[in-house]
Amino acid sequence: MDAAFIRRLEAIVGSRHTLTAAGDLRNYGYDASFDQALPEVVVVPGSAEEIAQIVAACNDRGYPYVVRGAGTGLSGGAIAELGGVVISTARLHHMLEVDVENRLAVVEPGVINADITAAVRRHGLCYIPDPSSQSACTIGGNVAENSGGLHCLAYGVTANHTLGVEIVTPDGELVWLGGKTVDVPGYDLLGVFVGSEGTIGIVTKIVVKLTPIQQSSRTLMAVFDSVEDASQTVSSIIGAGIIPGALEMMDRLSTNAVEEFAHAGFPTDADAILIVEVDGLAAAVDEQAGAVRDVCRRNRAREVRFAATADERERIWKGRKGAFGAMGRLSRNYYVQDGVIPRSLLPEMLREVAAISQRYDLRIANVFHAGDGNLHPLILFDESKPGETDRAVMAGEAILRACVERGGSVSGEHGIGLEKRDCMAVQFAPADLELMARVKSAFGDRGLCNPRKVFPTSRRCGESARRVGSLAPEVAAAAGPPF
Secondary structure: OOHHHHHHHHHHHOHHHEEOOHHHHHOOOEOOOOOEOOOOEEEOOOOHHHHHHHHHHHHHHOOOEEEEOOOOOOOOOOOOOOOOEEEEOOOOOOEEEEEOOOOEEEEOOOOEHHHHHHHHHHHOEEOOOOOOOOOOOEHHHHHHHOOOOOOOOOOOOHHHHEEEEEEEOOOOOEEEEEOOOOOOOOOOHHHHHOOOOOOOOEEEEEEEEOEEOOOEEEEEEEEEOOHHHHHHHHHHHHHOOOOOOEEEEEEHHHHHHHHHHHOOOOOOOOOEEEEEEEEEOHHHHHHHHHHHHHHHHHOOOOEEEEOOOHHHHHHHHHHHHOHHHHHHHOOOEEEEOOOEOOHHHHHHHHHHHHHHHHHOOOOEEEEEEHHHOEOOEEEEEOOOOOOHHHHHHHHHHHHHHHHHHOOOEOOOOOOOOOOOHHHHHHHOOHHHHHHHHHHHHHOOOOOOEOOOOOOOOOOOOOOOOOOOOOOOHHHHHHHOOOO
């Protein structure tokens, strides 16, 4: 990258916010996925107008660019595989407007997810989508991936709580999609943009929907001596006409890892637990909670325990949200997948995951949004042992193929990014992928906006181990594992 281009970036954002030193670049070389690649420059703009100018500069010189929030993504979406420019949203962290009467807020993309609810709780409002990383992940990244969360079963994912976005298009123009109303005339371009993983523009402002905090909620934990019984209970709860706010499942390997630090009261001798939360009006909540308890007992739950205090409830959810991090107690590395299946097939799919675990001789912990059928199998491996990384990747491919074969999907909320782009061909026909590419082109595709994400390359799904891109070996070593 030439010095004149760097000077142009400095003129836009200032030299303090233009990073080229190796130590600075290393911090932007990885996210929470396998992939690593070193950008050539990182810029930290302070406004939407500055982002538009950066995009124009990249277009003039043909340099690729990638936008990055907190770097908590699990699919390599914020990795600059081709080098070029990383655009950080770290300075765009302001809540610009809170409209209590209309139950919406206008925020910049660098705002932390949990900070929205913290800011509006005094008004009796909250922001529903709550990924496990909500204390660190940013709204811009949530919009890019259409993130879900633990309490999205009854209320929907990011797309259901996004009213409008201001974006910088690949042509460098500032435009709005949607707005402050529930619906706008014309094609649903907002729906196309949410979940597009930064490939058709950069979000610079978001209008989010705020939701009244429910009058009452009850959280319960059901303990099972059989993964199959726990899985069947999920379908039985939904089949009974009960849609809880959250319906999560963890297996024994997961609960053992979590209980050591969370002290949430998770039994370490049970094969599986369900965590269920129902909310709404107090009278209805008590009735629904009792109905859930009865369904669990009919499906051979050995214990059903209600959280008696707010502190106990908080410990339970702390344990669930800390499950990924707790894998470090079990293994040097883990590889998390994100497949989706019809929830009625959970027992069958978990048997398949167990068979894949045996086939590749790797432990697999299961933590997932059971009510959505959104699986998060955590494949445990040690990258220092020859062949284990390759086996982990192949096990992940086998899980995704099994999901698609059962009418599911290769991703529910983590996105495609670099990690699963070559698995897209497992789920979609060439004509489908071509149509998606044409939609991308309609937004002004120059091949520079987060390139080589989502769409397949010449690789086979699951063929690969860690890609290091332009990350030099000594830099990769210093960066450490991206988990």
